Amino acid sequence: METAAPVSSSPRTVSEIYRDYSARRAGLIRALTSDVDEFYAFCDPEKENLCLYGLPNGSWEVALPAEEVPPEMPEPALGINFARDGMKRRDWLSLVAVHSDAWLVSVAYFYAARLNGNDRKRLFNMINDHPSVYESMVDRKQRENKSGGVDNSGKSRHSTKVGTLFYQSVCSLSKHYRFYRLVFYSLLQRSSDGKMKNSRSAVVEDGLEDDEEHSETLCGTCSGLYNSNEFWIGCDSCERWFHGKCVRITPAKADQIKQYKCPDCSKKSR
Known part of the structure; x- marks a missing residue:
């Protein structure tokens, strides 16, 4: 030993x-x-x-x-x-x-x-x-x-x-x-060009996020309920979640983001 x-x-x-x-x-x-x-x-x-x-x-x-x-x-x-x-x-x-x-x-x-x-x-x-x-x-x-x-x-x-x-x-x-x-x-879950997907968005995109944890999660923009069939992204600053379409983030764009800040947090940091 x-x-x-x-x-x-x-x-x-x-x-x-x-x-x-x-x-x-x-x-x-x-x-x-x-x-x-x-x-x-x-x-x-x-x-x-x-x-x-x-x-x-x-x-x-x-x-x-x-x-x-x-x-x-x-x-x-x-x-x-x-x-x-x-x-x-x-x-x-x-x-x-x-x-x-x-x-x-x-x-x-x-x-x-x-x-x-x-x-x-x-x-x-x-x-x-x-x-x-x-x-x-x-x-x-x-x-x-x-x-x-x-x-x-x-x-x-x-x-x-x-x-x-x-x-x-x-x-x-x-x-x-x-x-x-x-x-x-x-x-x-690698993308077609061989690059890693953004880990937080990939988990949500593939429907793997804990359903119980997000059963009452609301979009920080439109207040819509969480749906595992839709693309969501989490803000690394305020930890709120958003529909990708509400913050104009696509899965492809999320691949290029190391740390995502929602519009509100982006304004505060200026």
Whole structure:
């Protein structure tokens, strides 16, 4: 447990990256389910910053982060042990699972950087056929609660995909972690010229924003109710939301804006 295990030969093809992802995922699920007591004991808050690694051989490890700066590959969440005793056990494990899902995707796409668009899409679809780490952990707990013991019925009955589950789990845990869904979905929703969409507007444009959060949101210009089928944009200064048509902002124009200020805030800053 001194340092993280070094990276072996890097996977290059879609099938190699997929196998690496599957093995790491299996290790993380094992740490948070069948080996959860052992994992919990390893994460002593009195120790230094610890990370949970899923390894390419299907095992898991709680270890210090890599010493190289920048690291050889994306690192998992740092210091997971510090929050262990300050949260309910279930909530802490859920938080670790969400971070683990984010790390798995980042590692897979780190290796996939040299793949073309079709291969990246194929890789995502292969990854998306698996339940997420978070879903696997929650599903196992629910089945154990229903049966009073371990259910050996096999695969999860849930058909929810990784992208949707990841989005929902982040929203349910804390608003602080919602930047993951923005990064995750803006990564997947590239415009035709290869540039990233504006993360805030892309989430609303694709209907992914939390319906409960915006069920009573009014346009700052016309006072119309929020509708996920329309393009909306949020002001980064006053945090009000607007119909794109009311402030004359199109999705294409939003792509070019790093920080949007509504007309009122623009006037105040002059």
